Amino acid sequence: xxxxxxxxxxxxxxxxxxxxxxxxxxxxxxxxxxxxxxxxxxxxxxxxxxxxxxxxxxxxxxxxxxxxxxxxxxxxxxxxxxxxxxxxxxxxxxxxxxxxxxxxxxxxxxxxxxxxxxxxxxxxxxxxxxxxxxxxxxxxxxxxxxxxxxxxxxxxxxxxxxxxxxxxxxxxxxxxxxxxxxxxxxxxxxxxxxxxxxxxxxxxxxxxxxxxxxxxxxxxxxxxxxxxxxxxxxxxxxxxxxxxxxxxxxxxxxxxxxxxxxxxxxxxxxxxxxxxxxxxxxxxxxxxxxxxxxxxxxxxxxxxxxxxxxxxxxxxxxxxxxxxxxxxxxxxxxxxxxxxxxxxxxxxxxxxxxxxxxxxxxxxxxxxxxxxxxxxxxxxxxxxxxxxxxxxxxxxxxxxxxxxxxxxxxxxxxxxxxxxxxxxxxx
Ligand code: GUN
Ligand code: FE
Numbered sequence: 001x002x003x004x005x006x007x008x009x010x011x012x013x014x015x016x017x018x019x020x021x022x023x024x025x026x027x028x029x030x031x032x033x034x035x036x037x038x039x040x041x042x043x044x045x046x047x048x049x050x051x052x053x054x055x056x057x058x059x060x061x062x063x064x065x066x067x068x069x070x071x072x073x074x075x076x077x078x079x080x081x082x083x084x085x086x087x088x089x090x091x092x093x094x095x096x097x098x099x100x101x102x103x104x105x106x107x108x109x110x111x112x113x114x115x116x117x118x119x120x121x122x123x124x125x126x127x128x129x130x131x132x133x134x135x136x137x138x139x140x141x142x143x144x145x146x147x148x149x150x151x152x153x154x155x156x157x158x159x160x161x162x163x164x165x166x167x168x169x170x171x172x173x174x175x176x177x178x179x180x181x182x183x184x185x186x187x188x189x190x191x192x193x194x195x196x197x198x199x200x201x202x203x204x205x206x207x208x209x210x211x212x213x214x215x216x217x218x219x220x221x222x223x224x225x226x227x228x229x230x231x232x233x234x235x236x237x238x239x240x241x242x243x244x245x246x247x248x249x250x251x252x253x254x255x256x257x258x259x260x261x262x263x264x265x266x267x268x269x270x271x272x273x274x275x276x277x278x279x280x281x282x283x284x285x286x287x288x289x290x291x292x293x294x295x296x297x298x299x300x301x302x303x304x305x306x307x308x309x310x311x312x313x314x315x316x317x318x319x320x321x322x323x324x325x326x327x328x329x330x331x332x333x334x335x336x337x338x339x340x341x342x343x344x345x346x347x348x349x350x351x352x353x354x355x356x357x358x359x360x361x362x363x364x365x366x367x368x369x370x371x372x373x374x375x376x377x378x379x380x381x382x383x384x385x386x387x388x389x390x391x392x393x394x395x396x397x398x399x400x401x402x403x404x405x406x407x408x409x410x411x412x413x414x415x416x417x418x419x420x421x422x423x424x425x426x427x
Pocket of ligand 2: 069071128224262314
């Protein structure tokens with residue numbers, strides 16, 4: 001295929017001097033999912049006269065979006081307003097998550113969730129799983145069919161949560177190892193050891209997760225960190241010997257370059273330095289942080305400390321799957337942060353929603369931008385004619401302005417087509 005398009009991507013990082021790459025008429029030659037050439041249309045057709053041409057110049061083609069923190073069991077929990085984290089978990093999220101013990105319920109949610117991702121143009125994700133192994137099995141099965149790049153795992157807790165969501169150290173290890181053996185490395189799927197958060201885990205459960213990491217090279221780790229003041233105080237009380245919240249994961253062997261920790265709204269300087277040292281990444285989830293009044297994400301301190309940051313929707317505390325919405329909310333919060341936020345351009349937002357996610361998930365050699373040599377993971381934005389975004393794109397003063405309008409006004413309804421590895425998953 002030759003995709004002839006107006007393409008926006010960020011192969012160079014705007015947080016370290018890079019900028020938006022925008023081209024109004026570029027030809028991407030895609031063979032078996034690989035971008036084998038990025039060139040002008042005349043050269044592409046001369047070199048590949050038999051290729052099928054797909055003309056996408058009416059809209060804007062961007063790299064597939066990358067969501068580094070999103071909860072599969074919470075799709076029906078989206079939109080519950082008015083509570084801080086621990087009350088929201090008790091009243092909204094956890095009762096819903098308990099329902100996934102029912103296989104049919106879990107199976108229906110897995111389908112709805114994967115549709116939520118593809119509809120929003122999300123092609124790669126770190127997915128926070130379910131506490132039930134059967135629910136994870138149906139999720140991995142359906143994710144493999146859709147073809148998205150998914151990293152996910154069984155969520156584990158052995159204290160504080162409602163009884164149906166609790167496990168034992170032994171059961172967590174046997175169920176996790178079984179899921180790793182069945183799914184890690186299969187197609188685009190990878191496994192992540194997923195303690196819910198230290199607040200609902202004993203030392204032994206966390207350490208058992210660390211042992212799984214040691215025993216299964218290449219698997220991932222994800223959890224929550226420093227989201228809410230009451231949560232942080234609770235963790236400090238439960239782990240008096242730990243240096244801080246991050247250290248509860250670190251001393252259990254759960255902190256490395258393949259660790260993504262959601263939120264980190266209230267980190268200490270030591271925690272940021274340690275994350276930078278090991279290469280762990282923060283998933284910044286701005287609509288969730290706003291909804292649960294968790295606080296202002298210290299983006300400037302992350303960048304200055306050299307900690308990798310990408311965007312997460314945190315469905316269902318977050319308000320939907322759209323990484324455009326997360327991007328513009330990140331911008332709003334940096335604008336409003338009383339301690340001095342980082343001014344963000346539209347190029348920063350696109351980078352956070354694509355290339356930064358690819359870096360956090362160690363997928364940069366494959367996806368994150370639309371350069372020659374990358375896999376063709378892409379989202380085609382084509383708003384309905386006459387709608388405000390279509391009008392805005394038509395009258396944008398520059399490509400950076402057009403991109404800002406996409407983040408300000410774009411919704412999943414504006415995403416006409418989505419590809420993963422050259423395969424159409426929407427449209
Ligand atoms: N901390 C522990 N569990 C959760 C969750 O489901 N959502 C959020 N936002 N934070 C959490
Ligand atoms: Fe979360």
